[in-house]
Amino acid sequence: MNGMTIIVKNISSWIKILIFLFGIYITLFGHLTPGGGFAGGVILASSYILLTLAFGKRVTDENLPLWLASRLDCIGALLFLAISLVGFLFGASFFFYNFIQQKYLAQHASDFHLVSAGTIPLSNFAIALKVGASLFMVFLVLSTFRPGEPAQQE
Amino acid sequence: MKIPLPWFVAIPLAAAFVLPMFGEKVRKTSLAIANGTMALLFLFSIFSLGRQDVYLVGRWTIPFGINLVLDGLSELLLLTVSVVSFASMVFSIRYMQRYTGLSKYLSLFLLMVTGMNGVVLSGDLFNLFVFLEIASIASYALVGFGCEHEELEASFKYMVLGSVASMFILFGVAMLYGMTGHLNMAYVSQALQGASLRLPVVFALAMFLAGFSLKAALVPFHAWLPDAHPAAPAPISAMLSGVLIKTLGIYALVRVVFNVFGVSPEQDWSIHLSWLLITLGVLSMVIGVFLAVGQWDFKRLLAYHSISQMGYVVLGIGIGALVIAQGGSHTWAALAILGGLFHLINHAVFKSLLFLTSGSIETATGSRLLKDLGGLAEKLPLTRTTCTIASAAIAGIPPFNGFWSKLLIVLAAVWAGHVWLAAVTVLVSLVTLISFLKVQRYAFLGNTPAHLDSVKENGGSMSWAMGFLACLCVLMGLLLLIPDLKTTILDPAVNTVLNGIQYAGDTIANSR
């Protein structure tokens, strides 16, 4: 797979950055505007999918190979779990304790700013990592299996 | 020691995501982590016996937040899940040596346990659906784990019917949300008691019944089970037959029917519902067992017996519901429900033991067709002993656990005035005995075929797991006979089912 024509390659090398940035924006502003971790993660994954479609599989193998995507997937999930557990360290003995909001941000009335809502942006980031990596992995795994070829090792 | 309830979900989930980080190289570490997790969950579930608790996640009060509810029924299922999954995990150490992709297997196994613990603990309907899907998707992947012809076909069949069942359940959840404006089971239950519209309620109930019966593989919906359960690796078959169909099917059915909709003499559909449950139970019992007798594949035979034995559980619960709906004595209803629930945990133990022995035979001989086997009694003494114990238990021979629960169901049927139900129960038990005599005859007795001369017993972790479950089979009758054990383990579960819609009041009171 060598990818598509030079036009597609040129355009997508510009577009991919915009898509990636848009994904980061959607993730970071998830607690203020529509969007959030899942939507942002899907957009992040789609930038890599565009890369794979335009440039062929070899380029993605160098940038985000399957094993790295798998690790990122696990890290995202563990990060989300860790955020929910960290509340135990901050005095409250329950899950999903929004410790940042309760301890530090509650004094400053900062609704509708980027730094607000405590742990929610962090969770959004973890979810975006998880969703982006796993969606890209689904795409990669499904696209590398060719019907008709004999079954191959994973 | 008071264990926060989300740990039952969080610990296996964390372990499931830690394991793929190591990759395939470090088998011993992965196995140690997975087994440690299971042992921890086992300890936790023992510690949380006899506790009534409602956990508000993030301390958002219900009905706005998500809550986890631990009551008698949840404790019983939690304990069963952890016992069976612990034994299967120990068994996997040795059994999985011939498979590649160990860390994927362990990860999916742990995800399945996460889903089942979540289903058992969840206090609102949508989370019930989410955890149910987590457990189901993990199990679809595990059924197709071998990636051979039969396994893929079985996995596809299972996945199609499982997804259809999930959609039925989600449709029911959506309808209930539309009618009541709540998802929390306690509030839904309260709102339904004052509901004026009768038809949509019954329609939602029908959706739930169809979905959960598909998940539990009761007879008109059983087509996937005999393919899916034998195709999986043996410890997974033990998990699927032992606990998965019970938590996703029977537990959820009982929870929704008794605690959310409520069975009572005032509601005129209660009697029809109980007869429906009894019919499903009897059909499953009879058809499952007669299909089982003719099988020559050992695991397939066991899978058909799972259908038949689930019929016993549903029959016991259905008789209980009938007695309640007719306004009868709660003592007899309690007896029937006790029989059903006790048979549920007994079946979890002996059926998982039977699947583990089938895995042991398969590992030793390379075949699970009864016609290819023979004379294994001397070659595999431990497997033979444990298999005999489990067969005796499933056929209902006295000192073993299956006898006690079947006895309770028969007694309840007689006292409820349906002698023919008792007769059918005994008859099915007899046919079960015949089919297991066939297993004993063809697998363990008779002449040894030439290609089985060099067969050796599987030592190590496999024998430990089988021995553990066999001891449980022998000793579990004591749960019924020793009053202390009965009052701590079985009675709270029966009371949860019997009290029905009091569940709502209890949950709301506990969450304050």
Add this chain to the structure above:
Amino acid sequence: MLYALCFLLFMIGLYCALVKKNMVRIVLGIVIMEYAVNILLIMIGFRIGGEAPILSPPQGLPLKTSLQSVDPLPQALVLTAIVISLGSLALMVSICIRTYQRYGTFDITQIRRLRG
């Protein structure tokens, strides 16, 4: 009436999943069922003339009366259900691909090794 149409769509999906012989069509049937349920959930939360349930700085807290906005809970449920169906769809498609590699066909009448 619209709810009945949702149920009709659900039944069309069920028919497709149970009757069709091609594995890919069966998968599509299940996807149609999922969408029928999702549409039902969205419709339950919908309110004619309602606003999007998002707070923005000019209005700010406190919430306006809940009668004016669309119920946000079913939307969250649908989002979750879509994620779940994405997972199971990916698994189903991968199983279809592996089955095609083994059997060389998508026709389930020819994929029958399991009987009894």
